[in-house]
Amino acid sequence: LDLIRGKWVVISTDFALKPADFPINRNGSYISNNRFCPFCEGREEHTTPEVAACRAQDSLPNSPGWDIRAVPSKYTAFKLEGQLHSCETGLLKSCSGPGQHEVIIETPCHDQELHQFSDDRMEKILTLIRQRYLQLAEDERIKYIQVYKNRGLFSGASLEHSHSQIIGIPVVPNNTPGLTKYYSENNKCLICSIIEEEKAAKQRIVYESLYFLIICPYASRFSYESWIIPKEHAEHFSDITDAQLKDLAHISIKFLKAMVDSLDNPSYNMGVNNAPVNILYEKGYHWYIEITPRLMVTNGLELATGLYINPAAPELAASIFREAMGL
Amino acid sequence: LDLIRGKWVVISTDFALKPADFPINRNGSYISNNRFCPFCEGREEHTTPEVAACRAQDSLPNSPGWDIRAVPSKYTAFKLEGQLHSCETGLLKSCSGPGQHEVIIETPCHDQELHQFSDDRMEKILTLIRQRYLQLAEDERIKYIQVYKNRGLFSGASLEHSHSQIIGIPVVPNNTPGLTKYYSENNKCLICSIIEEEKAAKQRIVYESLYFLIICPYASRFSYESWIIPKEHAEHFSDITDAQLKDLAHISIKFLKAMVDSLDNPSYNMGVNNAPVNILYEKGYHWYIEITPRLMVTNGLELATGLYINPAAPELAASIFREAMGL
Numbered sequence: 074l075d076l077i078r079g080k081w082v083v084i085s086t087d088f089a090l091k092p093a094d095f096p097i098n099r100n101g102s103y104i105s106n107n108r109f110c111p112f113c114e115g116r117e118e119h120t121t122p123e124v125a126a127c128r129a130q131d132s133l134p135n136s137p138g139w140d141i142r143a144v145p146s147k148y149t150a151f152k153l154e155g156q157l158h159s160c161e162t163g164l165l166k167s168c169s170g171p172g173q174h175e176v177i178i179e180t181p182c183h184d185q186e187l188h189q190f191s192d193d194r195m196e197k198i199l200t201l202i203r204q205r206y207l208q209l210a211e212d213e214r215i216k217y218i219q220v221y222k223n224r225g226l227f228s229g230a231s232l233e234h235s236h237s238q239i240i241g242i243p244v245v246p247n248n249t250p251g252l253t254k255y256y257s258e259n260n261k262c263l264i265c266s267i268i269e270e271e272k273a274a275k276q277r278i279v280y281e282s283l284y285f286l287i288i289c290p291y292a293s294r295f296s297y298e299s300w301i302i303p304k305e306h307a308e309h310f311s312d313i314t315d316a317q318l319k320d321l322a323h324i325s326i327k328f329l330k331a332m333v334d335s336l337d338n339p340s341y342n343m344g345v346n347n348a349p350v351n352i353l354y355e356k357g358y359h360w361y362i363e364i365t366p367r368l369m370v371t372n373g374l375e376l377a378t379g380l381y382i383n384p385a386a387p388e389l390a391a392s393i394f395r396e397a398m399g400l
Numbered sequence: 401l402d403l404i405r406g407k408w409v410v411i412s413t414d415f416a417l418k419p420a421d422f423p424i425n426r427n428g429s430y431i432s433n434n435r436f437c438p439f440c441e442g443r444e445e446h447t448t449p450e451v452a453a454c455r456a457q458d459s460l461p462n463s464p465g466w467d468i469r470a471v472p473s474k475y476t477a478f479k480l481e482g483q484l485h486s487c488e489t490g491l492l493k494s495c496s497g498p499g500q501h502e503v504i505i506e507t508p509c510h511d512q513e514l515h516q517f518s519d520d521r522m523e524k525i526l527t528l529i530r531q532r533y534l535q536l537a538e539d540e541r542i543k544y545i546q547v548y549k550n551r552g553l554f555s556g557a558s559l560e561h562s563h564s565q566i567i568g569i570p571v572v573p574n575n576t577p578g579l580t581k582y583y584s585e586n587n588k589c590l591i592c593s594i595i596e597e598e599k600a601a602k603q604r605i606v607y608e609s610l611y612f613l614i615i616c617p618y619a620s621r622f623s624y625e626s627w628i629i630p631k632e633h634a635e636h637f638s639d640i641t642d643a644q645l646k647d648l649a650h651i652s653i654k655f656l657k658a659m660v661d662s663l664d665n666p667s668y669n670m671g672v673n674n675a676p677v678n679i680l681y682e683k684g685y686h687w688y689i690e691i692t693p694r695l696m697v698t699n700g701l702e703l704a705t706g707l708y709i710n711p712a713a714p715e716l717a718a719s720i721f722r723e724a725m726g727l
Contacts, residue, residue, distance in 0.1 A: 074619060075578070075617075075618075075619035075621070076578040076582065076590060076594075076619075077576045077578040077579060077590065077591075078575065078576060078577070078578060079577050079578045079581070080619075080706055080707070080708075081619075081707055082619040082620065082621050082707070082708050082710060083707060083708065083709040083710065084619075084620070084710050084713050084714070085709060085710065085711045086713050088711035088712070089711070089712060089713060089716055090623060090711040090712045091712075091716075091720075092624070092662055092663045092664055092695075092720065093664065095623070095695035095696060096695075096696065097554055097666070097667065097694070097695055097696070097697075150709055150711075163597050164590075164593055164594060164597050165597065165618050217705075219701055219704055219705055221699075221700035221701050221704055222700055223699045223700045226697070227424055227697060228697065228699065228700065229696065229697040229698055229699025229700065229702070230699070238700075238701070240701060242705075242707070244707075246705035246706055246707050248405065248704065248705050248706045248707075249404045249405060250405070250406050251402070251403045251404040251405060251406045252404060254406070255403065263403060263404065263491075264404075266491055267403075267491060270490050270491050270492065290402075291402075291492050292401060292402035292403075292407075292408075292409040292411075293409065293411070294402070294409055296417060296422070297419070335419055336419045337419055337420065339424070340424065342699065342700035342703055342704075343700065344700050344701075344703060344704030344705075346704060363703075363704060365700075365703060367424070367697075368419075368422035368423075368424055369422060369423065369424070369556065370424075370553070370554060370555065370556040370694075371556055371698060372548075372550045372555065372556025372557070372669065373548035373549055373550045373555065373556065373565075373669035373670065373671050373692075374546055374548050374565070374567060374671075375556070376669055376671060376690075376692060377546055377548055377575065377669075377671030377673060377690060378544075378546055378569075378573035378575050378671075379407055379573055379575045380407070380408055380409070380410060380569070380571075380573050380575075381407075381409050381410065382410040382412060382477055383409060383410065383411050383412065384412045384415035384416075384417040384477075385415070385416060385417045385418075386411050386413050386416060387411070389416055389418075393418075393419065
């Protein structure tokens with residue numbers, strides 16, 4: 074526990090990385106991740122055994138013939154072993170890390186990227202993620218589940234092959250304190266209120282479908298950041314209906330194509346934010362997806378203060394994305 | 401104001417950067433910053449006019465003959481103009497950005513880096529920063545002053561030539577809520593208590609001088625992160641005495657040499673955290689310096705949750721730094 078910032082930090086003692094083990098080399102450039110890829114079809118023995126997959130009916134687990142695979146991460150700080158126990162020595166507080174960290178390998182093809190997927194593949198990926206979310210939520214030790222994606226060198230991705238990650242952790246990160254605060258003060262959901270205001274203001278809206286709204290948020294931390302928000306109030310990604318999931322698959326591919334194109338093939342992250350699980354929590358959560366292009370490197374001011382500086386207003390970003398989508 | 405995360409975000413509308421204006425290109429690599437350098441001696445007309453400098457007695461401002469220069473940043477979201485005024489439209493809250501952002505050009509030589517400086521140069525730099533800190537604090541509109549440094553491509557630095565930055569902003573970032581919380585609960589300073597505990601535990605101490613302690617902090621967000629902490633309780637960097645400043649100059653160069661060497665010339669940031677200014681604030685602040693090597697890129701999990709994953713325990717980092725310092 075970082076007492077000063079009031080946040081948990083994960084110290085992954087199993088790895089004990091020495092200075093030479095890190096991916097950025099002395100010239101400030103990245104060591105290529107064009108190395109042997111364990112995620113390609115035919116190399117199933119190079120990952121941990123799959124926990125779920127979309128694969129041909131006559132194919133065996135951990136063999137070729139798959140469309141999408143979910144495998145536990147090899148490089149993780151979390152293991153679903155033992156109970157959560159905490160340790161306190163004077164000021165120093167820590168706890169163990171029971172949790173589950175899985176990789177969703179989104180395609181058997183090394184060179185095919187998320188924005189190039191068919192709606193059908195995207196629908197299958199989202200369906201598998203929903204299934205894994207529900208599965209992880211069944212373990213009482215897991216208190217929060219984050220779905221996320223790292224794409225490109227400046228996103229923190231360590232492998233090129235298109236993949237997402239889902240992680241169940243034993244603590245609630247409390248990264249969105251405004252949601253429960255607003256609900257307790259106003260007896261309504263902040264995200265639902267934001268949807269109303271943005272629809273009235275129009276200028277930060279990129280796209281609206283039957284079930285979702287895509288906006289460039291008012292207080293974007295990152296230039297050309299966007300959110301995909303379900304219009305119907307729901308706390309967890311796993312609450313998504315089949316019809317909503319089909320809509321999300323379609324609009325996210327449509328939007329990502331335009332985003333990747335208009336930002337000239339950027340590194341980016343996606344994160345799906347949810348309510349906690351297996352714990353009593355205050356009302357106010359509403360799941361949504363954050364898409365953050367990594368066009369600049371977070372600097373010393375931002376690291377120290379948490380105050381992000383964004384040199385592209387969200388209204389400009391939304392207009393550029395609308396144009397790229399032909400709207 | 402980001403209502404969800406409860407944080408201010410700076411939207412720098414003056415710049416309105418288009419996708420092609422950002423420094424990271426489509427192959428995920430950085431566009432070289434080995435371009436024309438406005439910080440080199442003889443190019444003084446390419447910066448804004450200096451607000452302070454250490455220079456030869458017979459030299460004129462904004463001409464050659466200087467050792468260190470302080471110039472307002474050309475690329476900043478803050479200007480010291482007008483009063484702070486806020487604007488509220490429904491849910492959307494913003495305020496204007498009166499503030500001051502200055503660059504400290506630490507050397508006239510393009511190729512000389514901070515860890516290579518003499519103790520004497522470092523002492524002059526720290527003296528100039530103290531002077532600028534006191535100057536910025538005189539403006540009532542400034543509520544918080546952050547001193548920081550970006551070094552290397554993965555630190556967010558846009559220019560290679562060695563420089564630090566000092567920024568006075570009109571809001572308090574509240575990035576260290578634990579300091580005032582601990583003080584109000586225990587009636588003593590958290591940092592002073594951490595110094596005591598770390599001195600007793602020993603394993604995370606890198607170096608101790610007469611006035612400072614260098615540690616790898618217990619809950620390090622970044623691998624091989626370190627802090628330089630003044631042992632005597634003080635809220636602002638500007639409280640530093642001449643004797644302490646001399647000591648800090650000496651040990652920071654000594655430590656940075658060892659750090660840069662043992663981490664194979666990494667990108668890194670430094671930040672000096674302080675108490676607010678020109679505003680009533682709760683007790684508990686104690687200034688300290690954070691030094692964060694950038695050996696990995698912050699990923700989607702970290703961006704979304706604020707939960708950092710560090711694969712090198714601080715005890716390991718401290719032992720490697722002690723060895724590199726010949727201790």
